[in-house]
Amino acid sequence: xxxxxxxxxxxxxxxxxxxxxxxxxxxxxxxxxxxxxxxxxxxxxxxxxxxxxxxxxxxxxxxxxxxxxxxxxxxxxxxxxxxxxxxxxxxxxxxxxxxxxxxxxxxxxxxxxxxxxxxxxxxxxxxxxxxxxxxxxxxxxxxxxxxxxxxxxxxxxxxxxxxxxxxxxxxxxxxxxxxxxxxxxxxxxxxxxxxxxxxxxxxxxxxxxxxxxxxxxxxxxxxxxxxxxxxxxxxxxxxxxxxxxxxxxxxxxxxxxxxxxxxxxxxxxxxxxxxxxxxxxxxxxxxxxxxxxxxxxxxxxxxxxxxxxxxxxxxxxxxxxxxxxxxxxxxxxxxxxxxxxxxxxxxxxxxxxxxxxxxxxxxxxxxxxxxxxxx
Amino acid sequence: xxxxxxxxxxxxxxxxxxxxxxxxxxxxxxxxxxxxxxxxxxxxxxxxxxxxxxxxxxxxxxxxxxxxxxxxxxxxxxxxxxxxxxxxxxxxxxxxxxxxxxxxxxxxxxxxxxxxxxxxxxxxxxxxxxxxxxxxxxxxxxxxxxxxxxxxxxxxxxxxxxxxxxxxxxxxxxxxxxxxxxxxxxxxxxxxxxxxxxxxxxxxxxxxxxxxxxxxxxxxxxxxxxxxxxxxxxxxxxxxxxxxxxxxxxxxxxxxxxxxxxxxxxxxxxxxxxxxxxxxxxxxxxxxxxxxxxxxxxxxxxxxxxxxxxxxxxxxxxxxxxxxxxxxxxxxxxxxxxxxxxxxxxxxxxxxxxx
Numbered sequence: 031x032x033x034x035x036x037x038x039x040x041x042x043x044x045x046x047x048x049x050x051x052x053x054x055x056x057x058x059x060x061x062x063x064x065x066x067x068x069x070x071x072x073x074x075x076x077x078x079x080x081x082x083x084x085x086x087x088x089x090x091x092x093x094x095x096x097x098x099x100x101x102x103x104x105x106x107x108x109x110x111x112x113x114x115x116x117x118x119x120x121x122x123x124x125x126x127x128x129x130x131x132x133x134x135x136x137x138x139x140x141x142x143x144x145x146x147x148x149x150x151x152x153x154x155x156x157x158x159x160x161x162x163x164x165x166x167x168x169x170x171x172x173x174x175x176x177x178x179x180x181x182x183x184x185x186x187x188x189x190x191x192x193x194x195x196x197x198x199x200x201x202x203x204x205x206x207x208x209x210x211x212x213x214x215x216x217x218x219x220x221x222x223x224x225x226x227x228x229x230x231x232x233x234x235x236x237x238x239x240x241x242x243x244x245x246x247x248x249x250x251x252x253x254x255x256x257x258x259x260x261x262x263x264x265x266x267x268x269x270x271x272x273x274x275x276x277x278x279x280x281x282x283x284x285x286x287x288x289x290x291x292x293x294x295x296x297x298x299x300x301x302x303x304x305x306x307x308x309x310x311x312x313x314x315x316x317x318x319x320x321x322x323x324x325x326x327x328x329x330x331x332x333x334x335x336x337x338x339x340x341x342x343x344x345x346x347x348x349x350x351x352x353x354x355x356x357x358x359x360x361x362x363x364x365x366x367x368x369x370x371x372x373x374x375x376x377x378x379x380x381x382x383x384x385x386x387x388x389x390x391x392x393x394x395x396x397x398x399x400x401x402x403x404x405x
Numbered sequence: 406x407x408x409x410x411x412x413x414x415x416x417x418x419x420x421x422x423x424x425x426x427x428x429x430x431x432x433x434x435x436x437x438x439x440x441x442x443x444x445x446x447x448x449x450x451x452x453x454x455x456x457x458x459x460x461x462x463x464x465x466x467x468x469x470x471x472x473x474x475x476x477x478x479x480x481x482x483x484x485x486x487x488x489x490x491x492x493x494x495x496x497x498x499x500x501x502x503x504x505x506x507x508x509x510x511x512x513x514x515x516x517x518x519x520x521x522x523x524x525x526x527x528x529x530x531x532x533x534x535x536x537x538x539x540x541x542x543x544x545x546x547x548x549x550x551x552x553x554x555x556x557x558x559x560x561x562x563x564x565x566x567x568x569x570x571x572x573x574x575x576x577x578x579x580x581x582x583x584x585x586x587x588x589x590x591x592x593x594x595x596x597x598x599x600x601x602x603x604x605x606x607x608x609x610x611x612x613x614x615x616x617x618x619x620x621x622x623x624x625x626x627x628x629x630x631x632x633x634x635x636x637x638x639x640x641x642x643x644x645x646x647x648x649x650x651x652x653x654x655x656x657x658x659x660x661x662x663x664x665x666x667x668x669x670x671x672x673x674x675x676x677x678x679x680x681x682x683x684x685x686x687x688x689x690x691x692x693x694x695x696x697x698x699x700x701x702x703x704x705x706x707x708x709x710x711x712x713x714x715x716x717x718x719x720x721x722x723x724x725x726x727x728x729x730x731x732x733x734x735x736x737x738x739x740x741x742x743x744x745x746x747x748x749x750x751x752x753x754x755x756x757x758x759x760x
Contacts, residue, residue, distance in 0.1 A: 334520050337473050341433075341522065355462070356438040356474040404520060 032344045032393055036230075036321060036382030037177055037207060043232035043280055043383075046273045050234065053269025061266050062257065071268045078275035085282045086224070088216040088241055095240045095261045096271050100206040100227030102251070103240035104128035106262065107202040107223040108171050109136060110248030117168025118142035122154040122183070123365035126204055127350075129171050130361070142166075151316035152181040152366045160191035169200040169223075174208035178349075178362045178378055180322025181313050182212070189221055200246060206230055206238075210281050210382075211289050211320055216241050226278070228270065232383060233277030237270035288383065293320035295381040298390030299397075300325075306398040312376060313366070323379040330404050332377045333357055338400045344393065346379045407431040408569065409523040411514065412465065412472070414457030416584045416591045417529025417572050419464045423587055424571040425527055426468060433523060434465040434472040437514065439481040439505075440602040460591055467589060475517070477509055484508035486602055490616040493640040496665035497737030500707075501600055502556045511557075511564055518567065525569045532557050532748075533573035534565050541565035543691050543748040548576040555707050558741040558751035559689055612640050623668030625652055628661060628677050639663055642670045644735045644757065645678060661733070662757075680733035680757045682714070685740045686722040688752030696749050701742040703727075705734035705754065711743050722752060733757045 033041070059071035075096070083091040097103045109132045112119050121133050123145050130145075137143045144162040148154050154172060163170060170192050175182045185203050192199055202223035205214040210231045214224060224241040228234055242248060242261065254263025281288075300323055303309040312324040327335065332348040336357075339346055349360040363373040379397075381389065408430040410422040425432050436458045458474055465472030485504045492499035510528070518526040531546035532554040541562050546552040560568070572580050584592035603611045613620040620638040627633055634652040636642065641649060646660040650672055659678035662671040683705065690696070695718070702711035703725055713728035725740055734740065734754050741751035 333473075333475055334517065337433075337521055340471065340473075355458070355472075356476045403522075 032389070032396065034379040034381060034393060035345045035347050037180075037378060037380035038347055039229045039235065040210075040232050040382050041384070042234060042273075043277060045280065046233050046276045049276045050269040050273040053272060057268070059268070061268060062255065071266070074268055075266050075271050078271045081275045082239060082278050085278050086215050086241060090244050092259065093216065093242055093244055095242050095258050096266060096274070097238050097240055097262055098264075098267070099236055099238045100204070100225050100230070101126075101128035102262075103206075103225035103227070103238050104171075104202075104204050105132050105251045106240050106248060107225060108132040108169060109251050110261075111169035111200045111202065111223065111246075112136050112141055113139075114247070114249040115168045116141075116166070118144065118164070118166050119169055119171070120144045120146065120159060120162045120167055121171040122146050122148060122159070122173070124148050124152055124154070124176050124179075124181070124362045125171065125173055126177055126206070127361075129173070129204055133171070141168075148365050150367050151313045152176060152179050152362065153316055154183055154188070156184050156187040156191045159188050160195050163192050163195045163199055165196055167196060167199045169202055171202040171204070173204040173206075174212060174214060175205075175319050176362060177207040178360055179313050179316075179324045179366075180207075180319035180380075182208070182317040182319065185221065186219075189219065208319065209278075211285060211292070213285070216243070222246050228274040228277050231277045231281040234270050234273045237267050237274045239274065284383070289320050291386045292381045292383070294387040295385040295390040295393075296320055296323050296379075298387040299323055299379065299381070299394050300390075302391060302394030303398060306394070307401050309401075312363075312368075321380050321382060323381070325377055325379065326372060326375045327377075327401050327405075328372075328375060330375055330401060332375055334404060335377060335400065338404065339397065342396055342400060344396055346377055348377045349373075406525070407433060407521075407523040408525050408527050409514075409518045409521055410434050410470075410527040411510065411529075412436050412461040413529065413597075414460035414464075414591065414594075415529060415596065416581055416589070416594055417531065418461070419529070419589050419591045420575075420580050420584050420587075421527050421529040421569075421571045422464065422468055422470065423583070423589070425569065426470070428571075430525075432468070432470045432527075433521065434461065434468075434470050435514075436461045436472075436474045437477045437481075437509070438474050439477050439509070440486070441478055457597075460594065464589055464591055467587075475514075477513060480509050480513050481505065481602075486615075489608075490612055490619060492737050493612060494616060494619055494665060495737075496639060496663040498643045498735035499737050500556075500739055501602075503559070503739055505601075506556055507559045511560060511568070515564060515567060525567055527569045527571065529572055530557060530570050531573050531577070532570050534568060534570055536566075540692060544573075544746045545743070545748070546573045551577045554743075554748045555704050555739065555741050555751075558691070558739060558748050561689065561691060562693055565691070609638065609641055613638070621668055623670065625650060625670045625672060627658075628671060628673040633658075633672065636670050639665055639668055639670060645732045659732075678733055679730040680727070680759055681730055682724060682726040682758040683734055683736075683740060683754045684719075684722060684756040684758065685725055685752040686755045688723055688750060690750035691748055692750075696742070696744065698744075701744060701749060703743070704739075704741045705731065706738055711741075714742075716742065722755070724758070726758075733759075 059067035061072035079091045201221040203221045204225045206227045222243040227238040310326045349357045408425045412418045412434045485501045489499045530553045531551040533544040535542045545554045619640045624632045625634045658672040661673040699716045703714040704711045715726045717724040742749040
């Protein structure tokens with residue numbers, strides 16, 4: 031079984047499972063309490079918080095807000111930043127639905143929103159983003175790298191230019207897909223809000239964090255008992271948080287090794303496919319994450335190819351799935367000007383931890399075999 | 406050998422999948438996403454809804470077979486939904502299930518069957534396929550009350566060789582019993598009676614929305630031309646129809662003709678409505694050639710028994726002369742010819758013949 035869908039989710043690191051096991055057993059306490067069981071849990075989550083803060087260079091542990099995953103972190107960042115204020119929202123056309131749907135919600139309740147288009151390679155222009163910002167803008171959200179195509183956005187440049195227009199704007203970046211390979215870190219020159227998800231970096235599903243620069247006020251999207259300094263209520267997923275911290279540390283430590291190995295896997299895969307098939311690589315000219323191979327085999331429906339690959343034990347993806355499981359059209363490809371037909375032929379392979387050049391070669395052999403059969 | 410089973414979420418296709426597993430096939434289940442409501446999501450009412458796909462998925466999980474939802478929205482819209490409105494607009498009565506079978510299910514999906522490296526396409530239709538030295542045959546289902554051979558008449562030798570209809574050999578009761586014995590959750594699920602893309606259950610509301618020109622009023626006249634009343638849209642009328650005519654004449658009246666250009670509905674007595682035959686176009690024959698013997702039985706609508714008739718070949722089609730005068734069939738429907746249990750073929754009813 032060749033798992034090439036790391037962009038969807040990643041295998042859990044053994045050290046993560048180990049760290050979480052006691053929390054499915056006798057370490058069941060709720061951190062909000064006075065007794066020993068509660069304090070044990072409280073210590074666990076605060077230790078996790080400190081370790082994560084240290085990993086990303088955050089000045090204070092309380093700049094880490096635990097959430098129920100990347101989507102929730104995006105919601106807290108975007109809606110949380112805009113909803114209290116009368117301010118406008120600026121984002122890009124290729125954001126994850128967690129950001130775009132939050133922006134649509136804000137538009138429905140009366141906020142001005144601007145969705146900055148991207149070029150054919152899926153890149154947003156920092157100037158275009160800055161042009162959309164004015165004195166009334168509350169938040170700008172631009173992802174670090176796209177989950178479908180792997181295209182890397184110039185977040186540093188965007189941050190710089192936006193602040194030169196209005197230095198009170200909150201700058202958010204969805205770093206969910208990028209965290210495992212790019213140097214995502216907190217810093218005075220960096221974004222004010224950073225979303226990270228555990229299950230994309232070898233941690234468990236259902237937990238993540240939002241880095242919130244000290245001093246930034248957010249309206250919570252989940253109201254309740256006031257956990258996380260009121261920013262995210264609800265009993266902590268203690269085991270998940272512990273696993274999240276282990277995953278974050280491991281991911282940060284692994285970054286350069288990951289880039290080398292996973293990059294070798296993806297590059298070998300694309301290289302071999304170019305030799306044996308008429309594959310078109312999406313956004314080949316743009317900077318892309320080392321993990322992503324977003325491709326098109328002209329004349330072959332992605333749906334058919336994915337099913338045939340599934341039969342052959344290869345896991346890959348296309349677009350997003352609707353509730354029934356059918357593939358839905360990608361808004362990212364539409365924003366890049368890719369027509370419907372080409373979009374229906376587009377397929378995403380994503381390599382990850384454990385893959386290397388040999389994986390890439392094996393994958394290319396299987397994929398080109400099926401492609402040839404279907405041609 | 407791999408079998409691709411089209412699973413609608415109903416009990417017939419669920420049992421069909423199970424039977425193919427028993428027969429030793431490598432079974433793969435698929436549901437076709439055919440229609441989307443506003444917002445691009447599968448409908449939640451009508452047939453082939455999200456709930457139906459869920460049922461199919463659960464059965465596939467129970468049977469431990471791979472299961473996929475395949476997107477056929479574009480093909481279905483072009484082949485079934487658009488002609489549906491256009492046919493009514495032309496004063497005729499469409500049969501969407503036949504168009505779906507002709508273009509989507511047993512054409513596009515049959516092609517996909519090969520692309521997915523499967524040897525046969527399987528459905529839960531009630532009909533039988535057999536093979537002998539004369540080739541492939543399509544026969545009525547064992548369960549006469551559920552026979553669906555009418556909507557499969559367009560298949561030919563090539564298609565039949567690659568299709569399997571395992572539940573055609575069983576009665577509906579036996580199918581449900583088998584489903585229950587296998588613990589399939591769809592064992593007692595009621596059969597869908599609706600047009601699969603009409604969520605509201607009333608096709609006239611659907612048409613009024615999709616094609617507003619079909620909801621234009623016009624006169625209801627008798628066979629002498631006297632105006633008897635007004636109607637709210639010709640799509641509400643099918644030849645032979647008795648109810649909902651919107652006129653009070655004292656005795657029963659039946660739709661004798663629908664004239665779309667004048668937006669006119671002609672009604673008459675039962676006797677005036679009866680037909681002696683019909684003209685059939687676009688006929689296909691399962692064996693590949695028309696029968697030598699012109700004496701056949703013909704079904705001129707889905708749910709009435711086949712009647713004795715004679716076929717006469719004409720330039721663009723066939724004249725079908727009924728043995729006895731019949732309530733007139735509706736142009737746009739299929740006329741399907743049988744030789745006893747065997748389906749000979751069929752075509753589209755163009756005109757009603759009186760006299």
